[in-house]
Amino acid sequence: MSRILMLSWEYPPLLVGGLGRHVHALAGALAAAGHEVTVVTRHAPGALLEEHTEGVRVIRAPDDPPAFEVTGGDLLPWAMAFNHTLTRAALRAARGRRYDVVHAHDWLAAHAAVTLRDHLDVPLVATVHATESGRHQGWLPAAHNRTIDDIERWLCAEAARVIVCSQYMRGEVTRLFGVPAERTEVVRNGVDALRWRARPRAVAAARAEHAGPDGPLISFAGRLVYEKGVQHLLAAAPRLRDRFPGLRVVIAGDGPYRAELAGLAGPGVTFAGFLTGHDLTALMAASDCYVVPSIYEPFGMVALEAAAAGTPVAVSSTGGLAEIVEHGVTGVRFAPGEPDALAEAVGSVLGDLEYARALARQARVRVREEYHWPAIAAHTAAVYRGVLPAPAALPDTGTERLLSGRRGPLLDLGQRAVRAAS
Template sequence: MRTMILSWEYPPVMVGGLGRHVHALATSLAAAGHEVTVVSRHTDGAAYDEVVEGVRVVRVPEDPPVFAFDEQTLLAWTMAFNHALARAALRVADETAPDVIHAHDWLVAHAATTLKHQLGVPLVATVHATEAGRHQGWLPGPLNRSIHSIEWWLTYEARRVITCSEYMRWEVTRLFDLPPDKCEPIPNGVDAHAWKPDPAAVAAVRKEYGGPLVLFAGRLVYEKGVHNLLAAVPRLRRRHPGLRVVIAGEGPHLDELKAQAKRLRLGRSVAWPGFLEGEKLATVAAAADCAVVPSIYEPFGMIALEATAAGTPLVVADTGGLREIVTHGITGLRFPAQNPAGLADAVTAILSDEVLARRLVRDARAVLARDYSWTTIADRTAGAYRRAIRDERRLRADQAPLSMTFRDGNLLATADAP
């Protein structure tokens, strides 16, 4: 099968978990014998067109005028990027037409829809997160409503919609009025072998930071809940003298988080190494005594799989897709979201009981090997492609005209919320 994947991030352009997901999926599909082309954005020093790990990667330079990637010009940046993305993808399709287009999130929706109609092939969309979900069900401003409308349109145009968890399946079908059978959950995966770093490097990190060592890794935005982890540090420091917390990530919330740490007088208790990836992140994860995922909103939580693969016990907020990854007391510990005291108690339980920590890791790794290998995820995704191709042939002539409606108030407020 020939698939064309559209993504706004792909190595070496990496912003968060989406880029890691697309890279692993693309290479796993190629390893399974599929012909995979990824069309993404260009960055300085990267090749414009190359084959890497069996995947053809076409990187698209920005059109002038060049817009900043920030809130003020986000929609203008997105439209300019999509024009360039669509042109490049059509040139690729002139050489070899794909059987299916796979779009990842709203930032590539316009190009994906153009390709679908121009080439007459089915569109599959993976929704990694939603704008309403990031704001706990609300659309507080015009930009948020615009993004929501593009997400709605992308899922309308897609023949199949993939989500990373059952929770996200509920959220997406609720927000975008999708028939339940159009949407299917396929989780993220992890390459366990990539998360076994050099023991000497792990020992060096342990020596550098001391311990006990607690890790957060992710984008520094409000919904990741890092402020709740910082709020828990004074309690943890009293219980565990010498405790260090590593906040590995970048994002718009960084200055506010550093200001919070200063107000709490956390000093050297918190380290800010910036964005870590690959071997560096694996090494720090393996050195940590505990990995914390304190999210307020979390469609899945890829770092939870990665920390497990590195052999690190998990403490996660009881929210979203994290509930499906972590069974409390078996594959990790959960605490009520936005509860620093509960977070501190869960971390203390792991730091104070080595037998518990080892058992949690052992059982979590067994689940990881069974359910979250990229070979399995790629096979399930290829199945979604085949169903999209089948449905496209059957339903193309009967597609209803577009009719978009928004409810007022909290879009996720309902008695049937999971």
């Protein structure tokens, strides 16, 4: 079993997007399999600085007093300060303990990860959940975007193995950063199917709150940034309302693009803010269709979460989404960035109840069979074993040669002594 020091910039109760949910589920599944897991992450208001939960030791690094304001989307000053406190917290966590591997999630933990690798003298594994180039469709407009791209490239070069969540992302890190295929491993994200089963009463309450009296409900949940493509869902909404009067659209989440999106929204669109836990699960389960209109999506875990909630999904045919949703079987797909195609795909679900139910049933089965966390944790543990040094060979004392029969007379003498004693 491995002793893992895992670094992440988000972890419950502090969640920003899907990365924190991924790290939380992976750490818990590894611990359940018998591995020793320490997660070092950012402190959240009201959370303990150290605790053991779900078999995982969680260390939360508080911010240093100097404040680093994020302006114009430039996270770099804040990220560098965060890496200082993350490194110190991880070094304190490592006192008196031995670890086999450091596992970093994304560029926001890169500097701390490389420092810890060198200090602890253990291999570094990095999971690249997304790239700066991908988030900006290949355009790196500002100096901080280009620096983040350089940090991602550096992290991939320093890591003994790079984990990605899809074949699409394997191609991206190969193309952008020159990571050879033998140093990448595709380990898909997982879903705890039971976690996304909403109680009927909660579903009814969400339906009463968000749906109209005589029309369908469609929803989206995620960080409100350009690459999530919510603008295309809003552009498609009037077409869908023409076909399905009374249709409501709920946008759950927050982010820097919210104000601009609100300016694009028409009648029947509600911005619900950031939802977590049972509220998000209930919204998904109450929806007649869950839409993932991303322009860029390395994997698309939220589509699996909606499927686990029993909701038919419509996703853009891009990135990892194209790999996890089989059109007409486990959901429907549409061309990214095309509101007409989105409206047609969602309309095919809303307009045929039996078709929608069949998609939802098959998707839920697929989630249970192919995306359960114990198997994903086992795959990740195999990546760890692949980077660990081989055990040192014991010095040859002659015992192996004796027992192998290469010293025949001595072996024969020992065998005769055993027979005589018996």
